[in-house]
Structure formats: structure tokens, C-alpha cells
Amino acid sequence: MTTEPLAVARPPRHRAGTRRKIVYVGVAAATIAIYVHAWRDIGGSFGALFSGLGNLWDLIRRSLPPNLGVLHASIDAMVVTLDTALIGTTIALALSLLITPLAAKNIAPRRWAYEAARVVIAFTRTIPSFIFALYMVVVVGLGPYSAAIAIAIHSIGTLGKLFGETIEDMDTGPVDALRASGAGRGHVFLHAVLPGVAPTLVSLTLYRFDVNVRDSLATGFVGGGGIGFLLFNSIQLFQYRDASMELLVLLVVLLAVERISTLLRSRIV
């Protein structure tokens, strides 16, 4: 037995009413106006871009070939940058683990402690590391140490927020089980919370290290040492071939760090 398809009138497409059309036009006009204003505000000019192509070619010509004479110094500086990111991330990890129990709503002991932790996290996360570096240079002097501290301060905010959210999303069953057995807050955090979220925390920390290597570059520009400092000086002194070699070393190392970080994070169970 076969069945014929049911003959149903095709419903007409819904058309927007007049009011909705006015809203659409208004939004489009506002968007265009915002972009026009933004373009004018930054002094944007396609003419300047095209007429600058000659300068760009001159820049490229003066940047090649990369100066092999600074390869050794570039590698040394890159190692300093990696060390800066490593120390900064490690300090941030240790301090984040202290603040995280307060920053997760499901385990924070008091509402005021939770809010205070969130304020600290918001403050440190919002301000970029190179701004902290500008201040740290005044506090501890020029060099990678100021950069490491700056990166640590900024990373406390980022890691604290991510760690807190990870804990808020975790299965709190084991937490309840240990609380019910009379274990204290510290025991519950150490033996129920941390094991539950450890893989995610490690993954987030590795990712943060990856980002911090790039941040170390920016902090280097403001006196934090490492390859960022070298690169900034080379460009300021118009040593573009030196800058090319430094950029090349930077590129190779950043890609390697990113690959290794991705590989390690994929292996975490």
C-alpha cells in the first residue's frame, strides 16, 4: 500500500512589519556612523596606506637579510624571555591556588571573601602586564625580574578567574562526601577539589605560559629585558636587519612553545 503525500498549502514567508524595518535601518545607520567616526578618529586614510607602500618596500629591503651576527645574542635573550614567562607563571600559579578557594562560589567560606577575591582578580586581570611592568621597573629596577613580577600579577587575575570557574562547574559530590565526614575546608580543597579539577588547571596553566611568553615580549619593550627589549632597541636604532634576526628567533620559539603546549595539554587525562 502506498500513501500520497499530504497536500498542505505552503506557509508564506513572514515579512517584517514597518516598525521592524525602521529598527533595522536605524541599527544599520548607527553602525555606519560609528565606523565612520572611528575611522576619522584614528586618522585612517587609504591614500596614506597606498602612498606608504614605497616606504614599506624600503623597510623590507633594509631588513634583509637577517643579521647572523646577532643570532647568539637573540637566542640568549629569548631564553631570558622564556625564563621570565616561566617564573611569572609559576608565581601566579602558586598565588592563584591560594586565592581560588575564595573565588569559587560553591566553596567560598563567606560571601564577603568571595567578593573580595573577585575584586582582586578583576583588578589584576584588567590591567595589561606591560602596565604593571612600567610600575615594577620603578620598584625593582630595569630587567627581567620586573617583567616576571608584572606577568605574575596579571596572570593571578586570569588564572584565578579560570580556576574559580572550573571549580564552580565541577561535580561537588566528593566535596559533599568529605564535608559530611567532618573533614575541614582545607582537607576538602586538597583532597576533593584539587584532584577533581587538576587536569583542567594544568591545561589552563600551560596555556597561560604560552600567552605569557608573548606577554614577556611586551614587558621587554618597557624595560623588562629579554628579546622584547632587544627588538625594541633594534627598531629604535633603525637596525632593521638585527630586528629581523630577533623576529625570526622569536617566531621559531613561539611556534615551538605553542606546539609543545598543545601536545602536553592533549596528553593530560
Place this chain on the structure above:
Amino acid sequence: MLKGVDLDVRRGEIVAILGANGSGKSTILRCATRMIEPDSGTVILAGRDIMAANGGALRDIRRSAAMVFQQIHLVRRRTAFENVCYGALGRIQGWRSLSYRAFPADVIETAWRSLERVGLADKAWQRADTLSGGQAQRVAIARALCQQAEVILADEPVSALDPRAANTVLALLADIARTDGLAVACVLHQPDLAKEYGDRIIGISAGEVAFERTPATVDDAEIAHLYDGEVDDD
């Protein structure tokens, strides 16, 4: 909402609590340890008023009652042995509590004996998330034994288990109650299991005690009446 629930669980006996979803039976157990805060009333747990305690005193009273949960709630990434050891965390102080490797020797010995009691010493070093449901619940019972509590509060401990595993777990709880002299309160959905393993059966309906009987005197009609009508989830 519980209304005037008066529950008495004695040493050496296993009390089965029956009731429909939302009747308040799980709430009773959670109120007993203040995992849910009662609005009013008195809760005497192992001879002490838990409602009057806070902070360290509250944790101290909680140590006298071990909970076994429907969802089991082991620390999944830790081994069975470590999970059992965690039952003793409430009585370990200072640096020794940082890792099970530093736990006092008597706690380690208690943990081994607890695992042997539930028949899972051979699974000691297996990660909790690799155990079967029945095995995991037995490890949870071993954790309760390692806690050296006076009372075991089991909240639907066999709901997620197959019949064979369910019988194994309940036989274990009954044996613990009668041999070790613990007081065991066990919320169940299965009247047959309640009759087989319980010394007393308490029926809860709409937050009140509907009946309290022995397995020999409980009426099937009374039990069926507990599940009449629709209620909200617990």
C-alpha cells in the same frame, strides 16, 4: 518539608526508610548531618545536639556519622585505597593530612581492614573511576568504616546498582550494623530489599512518618499507599 519527624535509630540495627520521591526521606538524612539546615527542631546525632554546634564542634559531630550516597561520590581520580583513607581526614591534623602517604599508621591499617571487610583489598590501587558501580559503593562503605563513625546514613545506596550488586551492598550494611554494633539508617526505593535487610521499616509520606513497623508486621498496602499520588522531586 518535614513535619515533626521523630526518628530513632539504635546501635546494632538497620532501619529502612521508604517513601515516594519528594516525601522527605533523603531530607531526613541530610538534616541529620546538617548538610541541609533544618529550620527548626532538634537533631541529636550520636548523643549530641548537632543544631547547637558550629565550626570545629560541628565537624566533630559529623565525624560520628558516615554518609553513603546514591551517587557514591568517590574522588574519581584517586585510588580506592586513597578514597577509603579520606574517611579518616576528620581526625588527622597538621602536615600528616597533606597526603595519604603521611597518614598515621593506625589510619593506614584501618583503611586496609575496611577494604578487606568489603572484599576489595585487591582493588586498592585501582582508580575510583575504573571501578564498577557496585565496587565503588563498597569502597564508599569502606570509607565510612575507616571514618570509625557510630552511625551510617545511607541515602539510596543501591538505586543505581543491578540487583546482585544491590544485595551485596545491603548485606554488607546489615552485617556492619549487627556485627560492629553501628546504627544504620538506609533510604530505599525497593520495599522487598527493605523487608529482607531492615530490622525496622519506616514509611515517610509528605514529610511525616506514615508508619513504623518490623518486616514481619508491615502491610504491603501501607507500603503501596506511600507511592500514591504525585509529588515533587526530593
